[in-house]
Amino acid sequence: MARYWNEMNYSQPTEKELKENAKNTRKKAAAKGQTLHPIVITSRQIAKSWWGKSWCENLERYADFDTRLPRGRRYVRTGAVIDLQMKKGKITARVQGTRKTPYKVEIRISPLSEQRIEKITGKCTTRVESLDQLVNGDFPEELKEVFLDEGGLFPKPREISFSCSCPDWAVMCKHVAASLYGVGARLDEEPLLFFSLRGIDTNRFVDVVISSRIESMLANVDKPGKRIIRNAQIEDLFGVL
Numbered sequence: 001m002a003r004y005w006n007e008m009n010y011s012q013p014t015e016k017e018l019k020e021n022a023k024n025t026r027k028k029a030a031a032k033g034q035t036l037h038p039i040v041i042t043s044r045q046i047a048k049s050w051w052g053k054s055w056c057e058n059l060e061r062y063a064d065f066d067t068r069l070p071r072g073r074r075y076v077r078t079g080a081v082i083d084l085q086m087k088k089g090k091i092t093a094r095v096q097g098t099r100k101t102p103y104k105v106e107i108r109i110s111p112l113s114e115q116r117i118e119k120i121t122g123k124c125t126t127r128v129e130s131l132d133q134l135v136n137g138d139f140p141e142e143l144k145e146v147f148l149d150e151g152g153l154f155p156k157p158r159e160i161s162f163s164c165s166c167p168d169w170a171v172m173c174k175h176v177a178a179s180l181y182g183v184g185a186r187l188d189e190e191p192l193l194f195f196s197l198r199g200i201d202t203n204r205f206v207d208v209v210i211s212s213r214i215e216s217m218l219a220n221v222d223k224p225g226k227r228i229i230r231n232a233q234i235e236d237l238f239g240v241l
Ligand SMILES: [Zn+2]
Pocket: 103, 164, 165, 166, 167, 168, 169, 173, 174, 175, 176
């Protein structure tokens, strides 16, 4: 029991300790030539964009997670997530705790089936007018619902599995919770990473969405009374490419 209590006590570092350890880890990584991709929260909100906020809200609405997640908020704000990488079906993170070596977190998110990808891509081609609009989350409510609903982009608890190198990861430790919030913050910067995470090939996705939009604009050129496409409009579509 005493040992258990000590471990619990040991796992509650002060903010100062966390920052100091994180600084040392960053120095060591730099000395080895490693590039860390940290999560830096500079405002009161962890995520500000539609994608980032929706990611966090999606996780918070599940009873499986809601008692575990709050511990991650404090952690991610202190800069404990010193590295976070996202790729198809997988998030890997290094999270600083009291001990000098950061904990290794791995979160797996089931990639979407081809059928679901086709459905989502199809909806985007008819509802999204430019890549800017998609990236900024500036699209009609009905498309937001397609993304958020059952079978959409945002994962359900059963599609999420995780592990951490700390002793109490099985019940979602604060390192996993901080990493999940870190994903929300990362999506503010790079929302298309979310598509990659769910197994959508972003290059192909962008090609399909953009080319179908250009096709429909060009189709309108020949129709009298319809809007004439100008070069500037085509350039707008490629604005963020
Ligand atoms: Zn952990």
